[in-house]
Ligand SMILES: CC(C)(COP(=O)(O)OP(=O)(O)OC[C@H]1O[C@@H](n2cnc3c(N)ncnc32)[C@H](O[C@H]2O[C@H](COP(=O)(O)OP(=O)(O)OP(=O)(O)O)[C@@H](O)[C@H]2O)[C@@H]1O)[C@@H](O)C(=O)NCCC(=O)NCCS
């Protein structure tokens with residue numbers, strides 16, 4: 092007879108949601124070949140990022156995602172108190188990310204999108220995106236208002252960025268990423284191709300503020316039309332689609348146009364897909 096019970100204690104809901112969020116970030120980073128983004132092949136259009144840094148950054152965010160889910164369970168309703176709690180935790184998450192990456196911004200947009208979704212999943216599992224939108228619509232009184240890249244291109248081009256995407260209930264995820272993921276799977280594309288197709292579907296319409304900041308409207312048009320061309324050619328699983336994808340990769344790298352916002356929204360798509368398939372929230376949608 093053993094003196095100790097060596098069985099690991101069961102994971103809490105907050106633990107599980109944080110695991111799923113980090114898994115989604117790692118799956119996004121590993122997915123290859125993504126146009127102009129960091130993946131298993133290389134650094135895409137980036138000089139200061141690499142796959143190891145993306146992984147380390149994702150893992151460093153686990154405590155922030157867990158704390159956000161715990162705050163949702165503790166506070167128990169959408170309101171300023173929860174919005175400001177997750178704002179503070181999100182800012183601490185950004186600090187943890189920057190400490191891990193030596194100051195490189197790997198996942199700012201992902202902390203925002205996945206943080207809202209994890210919080211909403213803990214609070215209202217039957218309407219995650221809507222609950223996340225209600226949280227995003229609340230104004231956090233303690234949020235600094237820096238002239239971020241997103242704010243600069245909003246001024247310059249009137250583009251809707253990460254904040255509006257969340258406030259609208261993540262249309263890029265619900266109307267493009269998830270349906271494409273499911274369609275491509277149903278058509279037998281294979282999991283990696285289905286995920287690439289989901290990313291491309293997001294890219295077809297997104298006003299990605301990273302692309303706008305780095306490559307202006309020309310870069311954004313190249314991203315959107317190039318992504319559509321891959322899907323029109325049969326998607327990532329087809330030979331012609333693969334050729335178009337290679338051309339898009341080359342073109343975006345030449346323009347220095349990295350679709351970092353689309354990558355974050357692919358991670359959000361993978362998170363919602365996993366929540367639903369995992370069944371941890373039982374009928375999450
Ligand atoms: C509300 C915030 C999201 C702030 O938004 P804002 O637009 O003001 O700020 P940005 O700093 O520009 O960050 C937005 C990031 O969101 C991603 N993104 C871009 N477009 C979209 C879109 N249309 N929809 C959704 N998401 C989008 C994108 O993140 C990725 O790109 C990052 C790299 O981008 P960038 O900083 O521009 O870096 P580079 O171009 O590579 O820089 P250089 O190398 O050239 O110098 C990368 O991190 C990806 O994640 C945008 O960057 C929100 O952040 C906020 O208010 N946070 C405060 C904390 C909080 O309240 N949290 C709530 C708890 S969940």
Ligand SMILES: Nc1ncnc2[nH]cnc12
Nearest residue numbers: 120128129197351354355
């Ligand atoms: N794979 C990736 N490459 C570059 N920027 C990103 N931001 C989020 N994911 C990214």
